[in-house]
Amino acid sequence: MPAFDLRGILVAKYSLTPEKQAVYTGITSIGDAMDVNLDFRFAEGRLYAESTLAEYVRKCVGGTISIAVKYIPTDAQKMMYGTKEKERSITYTPAPTTDQPSPSETTKKVKSLVTGGRDRASYCGVAFYAPDMIDGNEKFTAVFIHRSLFGNPGMAFKTAGENIQFNTPTTTGEFLNDNTAEQNMLEAAILDTEEEAIAWTKAVLSSAAA
DSSP states (O other), X not given: OOBOOOEEEEEEEEEEOTTSOEEEEEEEEOOSEEEEEEEEEEEEXXXXXXXXXXXXXXXXXXXXXXXXXXXXXXXXXXXXXXXXXXXXXXXXXXXXXXXXXXXXXXXXXXXXXXOOTTOOOOOEEEEEEEEXXXXXXXXEEEEEEEEEEEEOOOOOOOOOOSSOOOXXXXXXXXXXXXXXXXXOOEEEEEESSHHHHHHHHHHHTSSOOO
């Protein structure tokens, strides 16, 4: 599937019912899509007999996932990383303007996100879609990662020079099977239209996995 674009990355909190059904709640956007990279990890076994390789077993056990976006919304960060919201009161004097040449001191409440040692990240399902070309026809490949766990993205800041360089967040983590009887990890579908692709990504994160 020669994909040439990436859109609509959604995330939802994963949980498992007593009946071993994967359920997803709180669907939200992870931010404007830039890059998604998936790499599978395999367990391997080799049996040698009579001085030769007699049996070979290779099974998928999970993989790594990295997602780069323009910025990660607050709701997504709270769900994925377990960060907490905090409110502080600040007092400052605004810069003078034509209407207010001598502004008075003002107080404002500011919300922030706190990352700490007691944060509990949540397993999440992730879905996105990518326009691609198949046999000369434009299609849309939609992908669903059933269960993944992410870590907070690093931060990098640099003073502006002659060329402006944007620093955007990349969150990385692991994906693994969803603990159901089928041990699902990744699902992909090819859709004819973008509307179908959007509906598919929402559907897989809206109910128990089929």
